[in-house]
Amino acid sequence: MNEDEKKVIEQIVINTVKKLISEKDNPNRVVLGISNKHIHLSKEDIETLFGKGHELTNIKDLKQPGQYAAKEMVKVIGPKGSFDKVRILGPARPESQIELSLTDARTIGIKAPVCESGKLEGTPGITLEGPCGTVTLTHGVIIALRHIHMPPSVAEQLGIKDKDWVTVETCGIRKTIFCNVLARVSDKFDYEMHLDTDEANAAGLNNNDYLKIIPNR
Amino acid sequence: MNEDEKKVIEQIVINTVKKLISEKDNPNRVVLGISNKHIHLSKEDIETLFGKGHELTNIKDLKQPGQYAAKEMVKVIGPKGSFDKVRILGPARPESQIELSLTDARTIGIKAPVCESGKLEGTPGITLEGPCGTVTLTHGVIIALRHIHMPPSVAEQLGIKDKDWVTVETCGIRKTIFCNVLARVSDKFDYEMHLDTDEANAAGLNNNDYLKIIPNR
Numbered sequence: 017m018n019e020d021e022k023k024v025i026e027q028i029v030i031n032t033v034k035k036l037i038s039e040k041d042n043p044n045r046v047v048l049g050i051s052n053k054h055i056h057l058s059k060e061d062i063e064t065l066f067g068k069g070h071e072l073t074n075i076k077d078l079k080q081p082g083q084y085a086a087k088e089m090v091k092v093i094g095p096k097g098s099f100d101k102v103r104i105l106g107p108a109r110p111e112s113q114i115e116l117s118l119t120d121a122r123t124i125g126i127k128a129p130v131c132e133s134g135k136l137e138g139t140p141g142i143t144l145e146g147p148c149g150t151v152t153l154t155h156g157v158i159i160a161l162r163h164i165h166m167p168p169s170v171a172e173q174l175g176i177k178d179k180d181w182v183t184v185e186t187c188g189i190r191k192t193i194f195c196n197v198l199a200r201v202s203d204k205f206d207y208e209m210h211l212d213t214d215e216a217n218a219a220g221l222n223n224n225d226y227l228k229i230i231p232n233r
Numbered sequence: 234m235n236e237d238e239k240k241v242i243e244q245i246v247i248n249t250v251k252k253l254i255s256e257k258d259n260p261n262r263v264v265l266g267i268s269n270k271h272i273h274l275s276k277e278d279i280e281t282l283f284g285k286g287h288e289l290t291n292i293k294d295l296k297q298p299g300q301y302a303a304k305e306m307v308k309v310i311g312p313k314g315s316f317d318k319v320r321i322l323g324p325a326r327p328e329s330q331i332e333l334s335l336t337d338a339r340t341i342g343i344k345a346p347v348c349e350s351g352k353l354e355g356t357p358g359i360t361l362e363g364p365c366g367t368v369t370l371t372h373g374v375i376i377a378l379r380h381i382h383m384p385p386s387v388a389e390q391l392g393i394k395d396k397d398w399v400t401v402e403t404c405g406i407r408k409t410i411f412c413n414v415l416a417r418v419s420d421k422f423d424y425e426m427h428l429d430t431d432e433a434n435a436a437g438l439n440n441n442d443y444l445k446i447i448p449n450r
Contacts, residue, residue, distance in 0.1 A: 119430060119431070193410035196408050212435075213336060214431050217334065218432040218435035218436070219435070
């Protein structure tokens with residue numbers, strides 16, 4: 017190889033690395049976190065299920081600051097079936113909330129709406145069974161609306177405000193464009209998109225894949 | 234109500250019905266059939282599982298001409314779990330094929346590729362258990378590539394050829410655009426799009442919903 021050829025190759029390498037770095041820093045590139053079925057519990061329900069004074073045990077921090085997977089699991093009982101061990105996510109919340117995929121909901125015979133976390137009015141209830149007791153909730157089961165947690169620094173670069181709807185594109189054989197993705201902007205958030213297992217599997221995605229926010233159509 | 238007002242209302246009704254009819258006849262409007270996990274069996278495997286000389290019993294015609302849901306079901310056994318009663322679809326095919334969703338495949342610990350029906354080279358095997366015997370396939374498990382069955386009359390109107398890739402849009406809260414949808418054109422087909430349960434649930438769709446083919450992007 018002569019000096020000219022070496023220079024050409026060097027330039028190709030420099031350009032490729034620059035492109036990769038710029039893509040990595042591109043604010044419309046968002047990492048995926050896939051939500052399996054899980055439960056957020058109120059302090060009161062934690063005590064009923066696990067005993068007076070019980071506190072959740074953090075076994076793994078999640079990407080969103082302060083959020084964690086707890087050691088604790090409970091049985092979720094629907095009209096047509098149940099799931100034996102559903103993970104609790106901490107910390108405790110003001111109200112208990114059960115997040116299922118539509119596949120999960122159909123499996124146990126629950127007709128839950130697709131809605132935003134915390135918007136529990138009119139949602140169906142369910143029974144939870146822990147080692148120390150049972151809780152029958154009158155409401156709290158949702159299919160989580162797909163959403164992106166976004167710190168203000170990223171939102172500003174993208175021209176997105178809290179509660180905006182954005183569109184997100186994947187790649188690969190099951191390339192999919194997810195419309196109606198809720199942007200949730202807060203300085204308490206790390207930049208991360210959440211899909212449930214139905215959505216991730218429909219698009220053939222894995223945890224920590226990167227997705228692309230595209231200008232709204 | 235005076236005569237003029239009656240005429241205005243009459244015109245609104247006429248226009249609305251015309252619009253609905255024209256939308257109904259629009260060739261880019263395709264009806265959805267959702268595929269739950271199912272099995273196509275070879276004649277030989279039917280006999281091993283259900284006994285010498287056994288033939289499948291048609292309990293329900295499917296939309297695709299000649300295809301039917303059979304009475305027969307078998308147990309599907311993967312490395313990490315099993316499904317007790319998986320429906321056989323008839324008639325018999327040259328090779329046995331098991332179609333799962335990615336959620337199903339993960340549940341029983343099978344790593345199957347997303348691919349076109351009948352393209353079974355390199356796909357993983359699985360064990361099927363029937364009332365009269367067991368078959369251990371060396372290959373045949375797939376995650377079906379999303380596709381549209383299309384008669385030539387529709388394909389011509391849309392300017393689509395057999396094996397073209399098209400893009401399909403849904404509506405509603407979980408509005409989704411499915412890219413890389415395989416068009417399969419044949420005079421043996423009825424016009425119908427097939428998604429699996431992951432894809433349908435990700436987009437919040439039900440059987441017989443209508444989807445829209447959009448010009449390729």
